[in-house]
Amino acid sequence: MNKLILSTAALALTAGFAMADTVRLGTEGAYPPYNFINDAGEVDGFERELGDELCARAELTCEWVTNDWDSIIPNLQSGNYDAIIAGMSITPEREETMDFTKGYTLPSPSAYVAMSADVDVNTAIVAAQTGTIQSDHVATTGATLVEFPTPDETVAAVNAGEVDAVLADKDFLAPIVEETELTFVSDVYLGGGIGMAFRESDDELRGKFDAAIASMKADGSLNAMLDKWEIEGKF
Numbered sequence: 001m002n003k004l005i006l007s008t009a010a011l012a013l014t015a016g017f018a019m020a021d022t023v024r025l026g027t028e029g030a031y032p033p034y035n036f037i038n039d040a041g042e043v044d045g046f047e048r049e050l051g052d053e054l055c056a057r058a059e060l061t062c063e064w065v066t067n068d069w070d071s072i073i074p075n076l077q078s079g080n081y082d083a084i085i086a087g088m089s090i091t092p093e094r095e096e097t098m099d100f101t102k103g104y105t106l107p108s109p110s111a112y113v114a115m116s117a118d119v120d121v122n123t124a125i126v127a128a129q130t131g132t133i134q135s136d137h138v139a140t141t142g143a144t145l146v147e148f149p150t151p152d153e154t155v156a157a158v159n160a161g162e163v164d165a166v167l168a169d170k171d172f173l174a175p176i177v178e179e180t181e182l183t184f185v186s187d188v189y190l191g192g193g194i195g196m197a198f199r200e201s202d203d204e205l206r207g208k209f210d211a212a213i214a215s216m217k218a219d220g221s222l223n224a225m226l227d228k229w230e231i232e233g234k235f
Contacts, residue, residue: 022061023205025051026081029066030150031172033229034087034194037066046229047085050104053221057212070130070149073098076197082205083198087169089133089191099200101210103193104222105233110134112185113173114158114165119185124164127154133190134167158182171231193233 027035029043038044043064055062065081076084076098089107090100110133112121122142128135130147138145146163148154154166155176165185166173177184198206216222223234 022063023055023083024065024081025055025062026065026067026072026076026084027051027086028069028072030069030152031087031169032175033171033231034169035085046225046231047087049229050222050225051085053216053225054209054212057215058208060208068149069132073131073197077199082202083196083209085196087194088197090193090195091133091136091191093136094197097200098197099203099206100195100197101206101213103195103233104213104216105194105226105231106235107189107191107193108231108233109170109187110137110167110190111170111173111187112165112167113155113177113182114185115161115182117183117185119165121165121167121185125162127157127163127166129154129168132168134169137188137190138167155182174230 027043027047029035029037033046035043035045035047043066048064051062051064067075067080069086072084072086073094075081088094090103094100112119112126124143125146126138126143127146127148128138129151130149135145135147146157148157151168151172154168157163158166159180159182167188170187173184176182196206196209213222217235226234
């Protein structure tokens, strides 16, 4: 009986270590080219490729978890995953509750897009995704802010004439402008680049990803990956 109990305990302990060795990466899966769900139903995009490479360099086993943007930070804090890699800009407000790696992009422009380039974005009705640096920025201007849960809904609101313009990452909006009648109005630089976010208690794990990001910057592979996905903010 004692041997059976000891064997069961040993198996449980081994399973616990195995689970601890699997790092769960949380992303939105709805913000191309950073992250999206492909036709096979899998997480894809720049951050999928980047995250997989960072895990390989850090010698970590990783799995991907998708989560709606509006609850992506609370679910990190509650332990549903171990890190956020989801096009999240580094801001002082977010750094009050989380720790970030060094940026894996430099600050790249956000952009206003509308049906006409003549829209006055400082007095217009402007759509932005909830909980983003873009929505925070619009709220500081004279514009009327209308928030939506997903980036696709912000674009749909412009196309439907429900709002005058949308503010989002220019990398996200560029292919949409190419394929529709929407046009760029102006650019604005916000935030301190994009990084991975961690719970403040996970310094060791964050350090492993920081080292992996640094190695990709040093050998040029990070800039090559940014070029591949046509993302601004190279180093």
